[in-house]
Amino acid sequence: MGENVQTSAYGSWPSPIDAALAAAHDGRPEWLGFVGDEVWWTEPRPTEGGRRTLVRRHADGTEESVLPAPWNVRSRVIEYGGHPWAGAVVAGEPLVVFVHFADQRLYRYEPGGEPRPLTPVSPVGGGLRWAEPQLRSELGEVWCVLEEFTGDGPTDVRRVLAAVPLDGSAVQDRDAVRELTDDRHRFVTGPRISSDGSRAAWLAWDHPRMPWDGTELVVAEVLGGTLREPRTVAGGPEESIAQADWAPDGRLLYASDRTGWWNLYRDGEQLCPREEEFGGALWKLGHRWFAPLDNGLIAVVHGTGSTALGILDPETGELVDAAGPWTEFAPTLAVHGERIVAVGASPRTAYEVVELDTLPHARTTSRGGAPIGRARVIGAEHDDPVDPVHYPEPQIRVFTGPDGRDIHAHVYPPHHPGYRAPGDELPPYVVWAHGGPTGHAPLVLDLSIAYFTSRGIGVAEVNYGGSTGYGREYRNRLREQWGVVDVEDCAAVALALADEDTADRDRLAVRGGSAGGWTAAASLTTTDVYACGTIVYPILDLAGWGTGETHDFESQYLESLVGPLAEVPGRYTERSPVEHADRVTAPFLLLQGLDDVICPPAQCERFLARIAGRQVPHAYLAFEGEGHGFRRADTMIRALEAELSLYAQVFGLNPPGVPTLELTR
Template identity: 40%
Template sequence: MTLAPYGSWKSPISSDSIVSSSIRLGAIAIDGGNVYWNEGRPTEGGRNVIMRYDGDYSEITSAPLNVRSLVHEYGGGEYLVKDGRIYFSNFSDRCIYRKIGEGTPSPLTVEGAYRYADFVWNRSYGKLICVREDSTETGEPINTLVAVNTANGEDIQVLVSGADFYASPRLNSTGDKLAWISWQHPNMPWDGTELWLADLVESNTGVLTIQNPQLVAGGKDESIFQPEWSPDGNLYFVSDRTGWWNLYRTSAEDMTIQPLCLMEAEFGLPQWVFGMSTYGFTGDGKILCSYTQQGKSHLAILDPLHLDWGLQEIDLPFTSISGLRCEGDRAVFHGGSPTEPTAIVLLNLTTGTWQKIRVASDLQIDPHYISAAQPIEFPTENGKTAYGLFYPPKNKDFQAEASEKPPLLVKSHGGPTASTSGSLSLGIQYWTSRGFAVLDVNYGGSTGYGREYRDRLKGNWGIVDVDDCANGAKFLADKGLVDGDRLAISGGSAGGYTTLCALTFRDAFKAGASHYGICDLEALATDTHKFESRYLDSLIGKYPEQKEIYIQRSPIHFTEKLSCAIAFFQGLEDKVVPPNQAEMMVDALRQKGLPVAYVPFEGEQHGFRKAENIKRALDGEFYFYAQIFGFAPADDIEPLAIENLL
């Protein structure tokens, strides 16, 4: 092994290889035994393509079609496959497109100020039911559930209206009952939602209406996730009424609610996007479900007729499982592990055999360059415990002097109601194979540890998350695992806010990078999209009544406290965190004389999708730390313009 300082190691995991060999694996569907998925391609400008696997691979939507919805800005639920028909939302014109059999996709609806997502097809009435976001009027968009006539896309009927948000319209097998989730400001869907059920009736003139609506479950303090109809006509759903997202069902006769498997585990997820799924029904009437405990995913079978048997675990090598879909004796899901990239996995429930039909990266890496995630717990404020995934440096070709400790990059995930994943991330391995240690923090407020842990952030955003990131870094430094004088923190979106708060209000870190992060909470409260426009009510307090708290927790107002270097990476078409947020902070650092870099990206929204921008952000951040921490990168990296660098 070659002796070289941490950070200067030569790695086979380059930014070029990451973007050229990697794709984003999106929503999965299974229909008629065929598997479909939405595939994001950085090398095609971030275009999203529906793919099919039926033994062979087929590209279903060709350029310039881009299968993506921006309902709630985050989208999801952008396509539906049913009985060989495909309906999808196209990014550029916002229209619903239809593809029947091997025919060419064609627009069903007309272009306008509408967005569509979360589709379900009512075969009986020839209607496509979905969530519509209407921006034809000034002010907030109006969200409704609508029925789109598949014979005439201009015939669109509003079925349900009045709530601020809707999700998960679900039809029973006969198509005469509709269930859905709704919620009101200021709740987010993981705070409290309502599950509704109604009869669906079509008049002689073809008008579809709902009748006898009734509230099944939920409320302002109970989060409902993924309603589904079983083949025998019962309505199932996930609720966190016990403090954990567990499975329940209602009786078709009297609508009584029965828990199926109460346990301290999460069968639900924060609904940032539409179409999320953690369970489904198999051909023999059982439930295949995924759940999370202590940050690790499990897959199991639950028999509704024999609940006393409990969960029957399926032994698989995946620690991260999501997007689960079932049909007959087959299931498909996203599966990943600490040493294998996420893949679309097809599982035969009869034989127990499985195969990967698409992998997020075809980059072949010697495992001696891979740093496997190590779950850690560490003490944080008020005698509590926080969680994270630690990745020590690893590269079979290099080692550092025994007296040297590695620099640490703390990663703060977005959301903030989200969580880290232990699946192999080439973005993390990029750092560890060059000699950095990485701590991916599941700070208080993250999902996967029950509602109490999730609620730690209520009223405490910018405090609890920041403390947990700083304490995680301190924990590793005190154990001698990292260099306490070379600590950096990085995050995107809400994780960027945590990053900027940590760099402003704490003295744990010497440098950091904000990727489309928030620095002014007032600006966010008054200049963001509908979905998150009242999110800060619970995370910070009501605005403008509690304006002073917004000011106190906004890094932009306390730049005099800054004493470290920061790099900013920002999409110029970002509607979630507008670019003026980054630009205000850059100006403040520039005037203070601190090292600062600003990299704006034309044509990018919230998150980077183009290969050249993903590469630039990754290499640029590494180059930035090299200049601040004083090591020489082994790669020939395009220099980043750093102002005030001495």
């Protein structure tokens, strides 16, 4: 420590990372694609109402937002969305189709002109929605996943593959949309077309399965612009195929977890057997963990816990990773010739667009493991908004939970270059439970974490049992155990940190959003570990959520997470925080978007009604115009400052310049 380091209590350190800074850097580039030789992608604009714009990287390296506000490139298929755009060079100029969030219609756009709709508006339920568009210019069509509501209920919906005319003839005519498949399967991904155009492959699954439980890989012949004789060639109820594509020679590639790990296969042959994941949870249609190159090599995102970008030689099984600082790559890849683009991040950098140039004729690398080509940042380049000495320094930890099971976590101790706490003080810590719950907390720079650590509050992100990245057995720990294993694992990490004098036992908090909000609420109703909690757009009532209060995609998720409702209805009651509001004694903050159709506000309102009059200090902030996951800068600022104020009041902290959250009883 330098001579200028001051001594001040944890939670009182002044930080250059304020809530506005954290909000401005929320989100990441997503949905990469090539338009000719150019790389395009979507990117968030928190200060523009949280919209997603489409960014074009010109040949000279300059970036351009090609669509002004209020255009918002984002699909609502399965509510979490999917790949919302596609582009190609036609007659020497870019032609792009995209989904606009506000009306979910598909639009055609050519630079210099205004977007023109291609699809009609439906007055039924949630209307017509589109994802994974693929331009078939030779047919004058764009092929997509179509989600069509047949009634007003959230599960009154069908999904098929469909072809939309590029000439706009379907704008007023639903019948002009040509359906390529029937709706025998509840869920489908977009078709991948073989290089010779003769075959198509896609994934399908049905209730009550989620795609990480089991999917079918379907292949069909493409004849005259139609899909003929679809047949299932792999997958099943207990085998999850996360992605499929075609090798240049026409052989079928796919990522299957039949061995307990998502590994890569070619026509059924395992290409690189490893206890690693080469796939993940298909929360959005169009996620890509691998992409075949023209030279026969395969770009892959793979790893255990964290992920790397590598190149796999399917002939030898040799896998070589790109050199660079990145510890996490998002499931979005695009390839063009020998070029690979991906989105990567690290504990020191936010997500940025990375390009890997492969050597044109190399099939393997040196035995020493040198990377093929070189990786460089080409878009959304990270620019430190403050001196990076203020960033937290994560520790990758494995804790021991009940029955001796491993629990993976990232621990971010309080960190400030100019401040330290008195020698006898232990820091407060907040345990973060990620959403999903079939998901994971990535090891990347998050200014929302830095917002707390730079003020002297530690954060522990727990990849509890059920998280992705550690194989199917680890994922399956949560089967019928949601509200038990996740709660136990978070508590085990919190108490372990206290036992080793890393954290103050009396100043522990829990927070989470969505499924993490459930874990936070369940933790407050079933344990006495935490002094307070922050519950963000949560699930609080299993019976309500499992009987029509949520969207179709997750409407039967609880059948595996909790158990079949018809067989174990008592379990739904016993585990629901709303049924045990009387057990909550710790102060809490509840944050909710009023437009949330995944975790609706009604659940929060029921919970609060049962808390009323119980003298538990709490606050409820509900945000108009916000859905599931806050996207507007002003919302995120208010939420972060409110959360810090809660901890300040409960833990006895004095953070400078933070508005006081009014707690009611």
